[in-house]
Amino acid sequence: xxxxxxxxxxxxxxxxxxxxxxxxxxxxxxxxxxxxxxxxxxxxxxxxxxxxxxxxxxxxxxxxxxxxxxxxxxxxxxxxxxxxxxxxxxxxxxxxxxxxxxxxxxxxxxxxxxxxxxxxxxxxxxxxxxxxxxxxxxxxxxxxxxxxxxxxxxxxxxxxxxxxxxxxxxxxxxxxxxxxxxxxxxxxxxxxxxxxxxxxxxxxxxxxxxxxxxxxxxxxxxxxxxxxxxxxxxxxxxxxxxxxxxxxxxxxxxxxxxxxxxxxxxxxxxxxxxxxxxxxxxxxxxxxxxxxxxxxxxxxxxxxxxxxxxxxxxxxxxxxxxxxxxxxxxxxxxxxxxxxxxxxxxxxxxxxxxxxxxxxxxxxxxxxxxxxxxxxxxxx
Numbered sequence: 001x002x003x004x005x006x007x008x009x010x011x012x013x014x015x016x017x018x019x020x021x022x023x024x025x026x027x028x029x030x031x032x033x034x035x036x037x038x039x040x041x042x043x044x045x046x047x048x049x050x051x052x053x054x055x056x057x058x059x060x061x062x063x064x065x066x067x068x069x070x071x072x073x074x075x076x077x078x079x080x081x082x083x084x085x086x087x088x089x090x091x092x093x094x095x096x097x098x099x100x101x102x103x104x105x106x107x108x109x110x111x112x113x114x115x116x117x118x119x120x121x122x123x124x125x126x127x128x129x130x131x132x133x134x135x136x137x138x139x140x141x142x143x144x145x146x147x148x149x150x151x152x153x154x155x156x157x158x159x160x161x162x163x164x165x166x167x168x169x170x171x172x173x174x175x176x177x178x179x180x181x182x183x184x185x186x187x188x189x190x191x192x193x194x195x196x197x198x199x200x201x202x203x204x205x206x207x208x209x210x211x212x213x214x215x216x217x218x219x220x221x222x223x224x225x226x227x228x229x230x231x232x233x234x235x236x237x238x239x240x241x242x243x244x245x246x247x248x249x250x251x252x253x254x255x256x257x258x259x260x261x262x263x264x265x266x267x268x269x270x271x272x273x274x275x276x277x278x279x280x281x282x283x284x285x286x287x288x289x290x291x292x293x294x295x296x297x298x299x300x301x302x303x304x305x306x307x308x309x310x311x312x313x314x315x316x317x318x319x320x321x322x323x324x325x326x327x328x329x330x331x332x333x334x335x336x337x338x339x340x341x342x343x344x345x346x347x348x349x350x351x352x353x354x355x356x357x358x359x360x361x362x363x364x365x366x367x368x369x370x371x372x373x374x375x376x377x378x379x380x
Contacts, residue, residue, distance in 0.1 A: 003028060003365060004052075004084040006038040006099040008068055008091040017115045019283060020172055021090055027358030036084065038075070038099060040068035052078055054095060068095025075102035084108060086369050090115060092141045100144065109372035111365060112142050113149040113170070114159065115280055139163050146368040149361070151281035152305055168364050171305065173354030174286035181292035181346060183260070183267035192231050192252045192268075199223075199230045199332065202269035202293065204262075204284045205276065207238035215275040215321050217248065219296070219328035223271075226332035235265050266291035270338065271331055274303060275324060289313070290349035292342045296328050306352065312344035 005025060009018040028035050040056025047053060054071040068091070075098060079087075087103040089096045089112045096112075103110045142148040142164055149170040150156050156167045186196065194200050201223060203216050220232045234244075235254045245253055257265050266272075272288035274297030285302035288295050295313035297303040307313040314331055316324045 001028075001033045001086065001365065001369065002036075002082070002084045003033055004036045004038055004079065004087045004099075004103075006087065006089045006091060006096060008040060008093060008095060017090070020115070020281075023173065023354050024358060024361050027354060028362060031358075031362060033362070036082070038068075038095070040095065068093065068098075070094040070098040072098045072102050075099055076106060079103065079106055079108065086111060086365050088113065088365065089145065092138055096141070100141070104144075107372075109368050110145045111147050111149065111368045112145040114138075114142060114155070114164075115151075135162060146371065147364060149364060152301060154300060154304055155280055170360050170364060171352075171357055172281050172283055172286065172302070173357040174283070174290045174349050174352050175354065176290045176350050178260070178263050179266060179287045179290035179349070180263065181267050181342075183263045183291065185264045185268045188264055188268045192233055194231050199227055199271065199335065200269040201230060201232050201271045201273060202235065202266065202288070203232070203273055204235040204266065204287070207234060207236050207241040207244065209240060210276070210278045211238075211240075212275040212277055213240050213244065215324060216273045217244070218321070219273055219275060219325045222325040222329040223332045226329050227335075230332070233265065233269060235262065263287075263291065266293065269293055270342075271296060271328075273328065274298060277319060286349055286352055289345040292346045294331060294338055294341050295345065296324070296331055298324065306348055308344075308348075312341060312348050 005021065007018070007021050009021070025035050025037060036050060036052055038052045038054065041053035042056070045053065054074060055069045057069060079102060083106070087099055087108050087110045089099050089110060100110050139162060143166070147166045147168045148164060149168050150159060151170065151172050153169055156169050159167055189196075189198070189200065192200060201220050203213070205211050207213060220230070224230045231252065233252045233254055235257050237256050241253060245251070254265055266287060270293065272293040272295045274282060274285055274295060276282065277298060279301045282302040285295060285297060286306060289306060289312065295303065295307050297307060297313065297315060298318045299315040300318045303315055307315055309315040314327050316327050
C-alpha cells in the first residue's frame with residue numbers, strides 16, 4: 001500500500017499526537033508499506049525524501065510550530081506523479097482541507113482521525129461562543145471521509161451522538177521498553193530536592209489553560225497539606241509556564257523532555273496527576289502507567305480505558321474538581337498501598353502494545369481502500 005499521511009504535528013517530539021502518528025508511520029513502514037508524510041515545513045528545516053513539506057504559518061500561542069497552508073495544487077501535482085492508495089488526514093485545518101480536496105478530485109480514498117477536542121478549547125481561551133461552530137465544522141469535515149478513527153469507545157459514542165458517522169476505534173499503545181520503572185534516577189530526584197522517601201508528584205504535558213493546569217496545582221497543594229515535603233515536577237512548556245513559575249517558584253519546572261530523559265522524569269516520580277478535561281486520549285496516562293506511577297485522573301479517555309480504580313490507580317468523576325483534590329490528598333494518606341498499585345499499573349501497560357494498534361490501523365486503511373475500489377481519477 002502507498003499511504004499519504006497528512007498532519008500538522010510531526011516529528012514525534014512535538015506532542016502526543018505527533019508521537020502517535022510517528023508510531024503509525026514507523027509501524028506501516030515495518031510492514032512493507034510506502035508512507036509519505038505531508039506536513040508544514042518548520043523553521044530552517046531541510047527537505048526529507050519521505051516527507052512532502054508544504055508552506056506553513058506560526059501557530060498562535062506556539063509560534064515555534066507552524067500549521068500548514070492550503071496547497072491543493074501542489075498536492076494534486078505530487079499525487080498525480082506518485083499516486084497513493086489512501087490519503088489519511090490527521091488535521092482538520094487548512095492543510096487537511098487541501099488534502100481532502102486534492103485527493104477527492106483525483107479519486108483517491110480519504111480516511112481521517114480525530115486527535116484533538118478543539119471544540120472544547122473555547123472555554124479556556126474566552127471564546128466559548130464558538131464551540132458549536134467548531135463542532136459543526138469538525139462534523140462536516142470528518143463525515144466527508146471514508147471513516148474517522150477515534151482512540152476510545154467513549155469518544156466514539158460521544159461523537160456518534162453529535163452526528164459523526166463511520167467511526168472506527170483505533171486505540172493507542174505505549175513503548176514499555178522506553179517508559180519503565182527501571183529508568184528511576186536517584187540523581188534526578190536529588191536535583192528536585194527529593195530523598196528516597198520524599199513523595200514526588202508529576203505533571204507531563206503542555207503548560208496551558210486547556211490542560212486544566214490550575215486544578216493540578218490545587219490538587220498538589222491538597223497533597224502537600226498531607227505531606228509537607230512533597231515535591232511537584234512539571235514536565236513541558238507553554239504559555240502558562242511563566243505566570244505559574246512566578247506564582248509557585250518552589251515547583252520544579254523541567255521544560256520539554258524527550259526520549260530517555262522524558263522516561264527518567266516519569267519513572268523518578270511517584271504519583272501522576274491527570275486533570276485535563278479536553279483530551280481525546282492522553283498518551284501521558286499510558287506512559288505514566290508504564291513507568292509504574294500511581295495515576296490520579298478524571299475517569300474518561302485513557303483513564304477510563306486503562307485505569308481501574310483501587311486496582312492500578314485512583315479515578316475521579318469527570319469535572320468534579322473537589323473530588324479530584326480530595327482523591328489526590330487521599331493518595332498521600334495511602335502511601336503504604338503504593339507498591340501494589342504501581343506494580344499493577346506497570347502490568348496494565350505491558351498489555352498495550354503498539355504492534356497490536358498498528359495492525360488495527362493498517363486493517364482500517366486496507367478496508368477503506370477496498371471499499372473505494374480501483375476507481376479512475378475524477379479529474380486531472
